[in-house]
Amino acid sequence: MSATLDITGTTRVYGVIADPIAHVRAPIVFNPLFEQRGTDAVMVPVHAPSDQLEIVLDGLKAQPNFGGFAVTVPHKLAIMGLCDEVGRQGRLVGAVNAVRFNAQRRMIGDNFDGAGFVAGMRAEGHEVTGRSVLQLGAGGAGRAIAFALADAGVSRLVIHNRTRAKAEELAAAVSAAYPEIPVSVGAAEPDGCEIVINTTSAGLHDGDPLPIDDKFLKPDLLVAEIIMIPEKTRLLESALKNGCNVQYGRHMLDKQIDLIGEFLGCFQ
Ligand SMILES: NC(=O)c1ccc[n+]([C@@H]2O[C@H](COP(=O)([O-])OP(=O)(O)OC[C@H]3O[C@@H](n4cnc5c(N)ncnc54)[C@H](OP(=O)(O)O)[C@@H]3O)[C@@H](O)[C@H]2O)c1
Numbered sequence: 001m002s003a004t005l006d007i008t009g010t011t012r013v014y015g016v017i018a019d020p021i022a023h024v025r026a027p028i029v030f031n032p033l034f035e036q037r038g039t040d041a042v043m044v045p046v047h048a049p050s051d052q053l054e055i056v057l058d059g060l061k062a063q064p065n066f067g068g069f070a071v072t073v074p075h076k077l078a079i080m081g082l083c084d085e086v087g088r089q090g091r092l093v094g095a096v097n098a099v100r101f102n103a104q105r106r107m108i109g110d111n112f113d114g115a116g117f118v119a120g121m122r123a124e125g126h127e128v129t130g131r132s133v134l135q136l137g138a139g140g141a142g143r144a145i146a147f148a149l150a151d152a153g154v155s156r157l158v159i160h161n162r163t164r165a166k167a168e169e170l171a172a173a174v175s176a177a178y179p180e181i182p183v184s185v186g187a188a189e190p191d192g193c194e195i196v197i198n199t200t201s202a203g204l205h206d207g208d209p210l211p212i213d214d215k216f217l218k219p220d221l222l223v224a225e226i227i228m229i230p231e232k233t234r235l236l237e238s239a240l241k242n243g244c245n246v247q248y249g250r251h252m253l254d255k256q257i258d259l260i261g262e263f264l265g266c267f268q
Pocket residue numbers: 113136137138139140141142161162163166199200201202204208209211226227228249250252253256
């Protein structure tokens with residue numbers, strides 16, 4: 001325990017809401033940042049069993065010094081349905097991962113997974129606007145990233161997923177929301193794309209298959225990963241060996257923390 005926060009009656013309270021709760025990491029990320037920045041705030045774990053969720057939220061809403069919360073499993077979808085307002089990315093993704101209370105104590109939610117990825121790329125000097133992208137995966141994180149890439153104005157988005165029907169559903173949803181962006185379903189081959197992004201969980205475990213054949217990893221390609229552990233997945237190892245530029249998974253989370261902190265109003 002390294003936090004030495006000075007919690008007083010003026011301290012603004014933020015939460016991270018989950019069930020189970022023991023594994024949540026947001027307090028150990030946010031509290032040292034509050035301390036470094038001299039912000040009079042604290043983040044606490046909020047354990048909300050699904051059948052008590054509305055009661056817990058009503059209680060938080062009733063506390064004027066409770067500023068908002070990060071949302072994690074299993075509440076991202078249910079809490080979206082309970083928000084008074086949801087930002088565009090949250091609505092498109094169908095899930096929120098941060099909620100703030102405004103001055104009228106209305107619950108405003110949004111999703112920062114995809115924006116975190118795009119901001120993480122930019123922070124490392126990798127612009128996505130105007131670039132052609134092959135996205136591998138159409139799971140929860142992939143869904144958020146696909147909408148954020150379209151929002152950022154990629155020149156072309158090709159989605160490949162092991163279960164093709166999910167790629168088709170996601171491509172159709174992104175096309176409907178961003179008709180100006182060419183979006184298609186394709187093979188796990190760059191086929192002229194400048195950036196390949198692995199949003200699958202293939203690479204988390206030893207023995208996982210590569211999400212793309214390494215014969216396609218040519219030196220002009222930027223290969224981005226969102227898996228954080230291991231830091232250097234087999235895909236990134238192959239990409240580096242083949243002379244590609246790479247983007248590590250941690251940058252997505254780093255930027256999400258910044259974006260969520262700004263959204264909650266706790267990084268002032
Ligand atoms: N850096 C960050 O901030 C951040 C944030 C969120 C998630 N993540 C990471 O992103 C990864 C995906 O998370 P998620 O929440 O999107 O999971 P998810 O909803 O369960 O989706 C998993 C995706 O991976 C695909 N997949 C799984 N195993 C595969 C394999 N062996 N070969 C090819 N495709 C495979 C699935 O394809 P099917 O549809 O065919 O099953 C699906 O597209 C996880 O590793 C997670 O740790 C990172």
